[in-house]
Amino acid sequence: MALNLDGAKPIYLQISEWLENEILNGHFVSDQKIYSQYQLADIFNINPATAAKGLNILAEEQILYKKRGLGMFVTSNAKEMIVSKRKNQTLKRLVQEIVIEAERLKVSKDELIEMINITIMRRAGE
């Protein structure tokens, strides 16, 4: 995966989201050791301090836990925590953006819901 270096999102947030995705995908399971700041720095070609900031966000949210001298590990209910966080924050924000854009385009509520339904059906059909 490449980071979106010019993007709106700070790199350390992209790092923490990437790690969350790795946990959601099952690439890292409970109590498994996650990448160190130096491995992340090497993988993404970024300063180790930036990578550490990405890790620390997840440690603060208790998605990761620290073992002194050993590194950071995945918390047992990390997956559930990520899912509920993304639902309450990321998804809500995206929905708000959709609603604002719909208002701008004078798309009615029913029309918008219809568009969402179609998208869901199309994906189910794939």
Place this chain on the structure above:
Amino acid sequence: MSVIECKGLTKAFGGTKALDNFSCKIEGNTITGLIGRNGAGKTTLLKIIAGYLQQTTGEITVFSERPFNDLTVSANVIFVHDQLNLPTALNLKEILDVMASFYQNWDRELAQRLFDYFSLHPMQYYNGLSKGMKSTFNMIVGLAARTPLTLFDEPTTGMDAAVRKDFYRALLKDYIAYPRTIILSSHHLDEIEDLLEDILLMQRGQMLLHMSVTDLKEWAVGLEGRTVAVKEWTKNREVIFSKNGGLDQTYVVVRNDFTAAELQKVKLAGIKTLPVSSSDLCVYLTSKTKGGIDDVFNKG
């Protein structure tokens, strides 16, 4: 522990002050980007840190020593710039051998591998190299010396894009393996910012900003939208940059001291909030007028 401490550093050349009451602290094991316009005092600062020049007034310590004419400092610091005075009678291989005898941590193998990778020839002479190849050779010296403090002044002058990319990668990899204090001056902030931990922005011999790159990215915010709406939100703030774009559209950069609730209101007012890239921000902060080059062409 701070590796470098400067307090009220001033360096005058004739009537002009290249450094003017400059103070800062550089922490150990960090990569700091030294950014500023031409003539901001970057090279003078690096020369004083390396002990090449003595300040006019003020104090500086490097590894707790005064750097000027100090052997400890010169053994622990390498200053790489495009006017390195390398012996013209020695070929590149011989120069590397001399370097190896001077710098205690010199990594012979790394020097050799980089030397081969960039297709330099041991029998070549430094003065016979192109501008880009000179910079490449300097970079190899700077990395292989592995001194506790490494200063790169515009290291990528003349390098093509591929070599620049390789250099940044090599610098990062060697830093990860052997953490040390590195200062990198550059005009290409957009190219180096991901490598950096801190940015030190200089203007007219003074320090304008010194903060982590991640903080700098959130330090300012761009607001874009209808002029009236944007003006409403920026009227009591210091405008860092503003530009009129299109019909009744304004883009304004201000300090990002909005609360989350305020940002929400801004968005609902139909104003886009955009991140300001570090390199744009540094240009805005160090430009002499608020408008920039466009003002030159705006008569009346």
